[in-house]
Amino acid sequence: MTRRTLALAIPLALAAALFLAGWLYANHRVAAMLDGWLAEASAGGATIRATKRVNVLSLDSVIRLEKIRISTNDSQEPMRIAKATLAPLSGHWLDFPHAARLKLSGVAPGSLEAPEQARPVVEALGLEQALTDCDVRYIHDPAAQTLNLQELTVTAEGLYRLTLDGAFQNLAPGLTAAPQSPQFRAALDALTLTELGLELEDRGLVDKLFTAYATANGSAESAPILRRIVTGFAQGLVPEMFPAADQDMVERIQTFLKDPKLAALRIRCPQPLTFAAIGAQPVDSDAVAFQAKLETPQTLGQTKAFDAGFLLHRGK
Secondary structure, three states: HHHHHHHHHHHHHHHHHHHHHHHHHHHHHHHHHHHHHHHHHHHHHEEEEEEEEEEOOOOOOOEEEEEEEEEEEOOOOOOOEEEEEHHHHHHHHHOOOOOOEEEEEEEEEOOOOOHHHHHHHHHHOOOOOEEEEEEEEEEEOOOEEEEEEEEEEEEEEEEEEEEEEEEEEEHHHHHHOOOOOOOHHHHHHHOEEEEEEEHHHHHHHHHHHHHHHHHHHHOOHHHHHHHHHHHHHHHHHHHHHHHOOOOOHHHHHHHHHOOOOOOEEEEEEEEEEEHHHHHOOOOOOOEEEEEEEEEOOOOOOOOOOEEEEHHHOOOO
């Protein structure tokens, strides 16, 4: 080996050794972080078992869990998740895990503690066998206590697709406490938002709800008749429920009730407001703007959003 070759080989070898050491250290840190999360979950009363993989150089996932089982002290059957991946959000590699994309595949709820009278409805809907996929993209700033939820999409095949996004402030640590605790309620009361979007697409849920109700009352074959009766009754109430709506909007709502496909609502606040403050705003307030969209299978992707203030008895 010549001196020139040796002079090149030594820096390359050092660089490779440093890269390998850095990769091993980063993987160790991420693995330790993951173990810490699982330990916190166990301390909170949940037991999580899964096959774990960590690879900080992976393009699609830094953390990968498979065959996940989540059980609590009072659960008869654990929640099952086929696969979960957590990866840095595009353009935010250095902010991981505070900016990330979480994907859950094949989520099965396990045993649902439904009241005895609701069991026929749960079984008819197939909720205990339903598999759900979840895709979340977020940017969280712990110091500023803010969360930019770019998108949260939950899809249950044959039932629905639910999409949520929003910009939140005052994310207090109490939001991770038990929902019944005073800490959680206080943190929720303090939570503010500047934007919130919600979209629900029917993928069979409405039909199954009517079938489930009819089944629970002894006759699944009566579901279509039941749906026509309920829809007709609801359509007749529209003018009374929304007296500020013009005739075109009344007909639009009635058409949607007859054959619903997608409903969307968006709330925008120029200044951060709590949920309670949003609901308490006076009529004609400039502090909150509501927009909505109602679509049928025939209008899917074509309907424009409209000012939804009158739906909530707001606006002029």
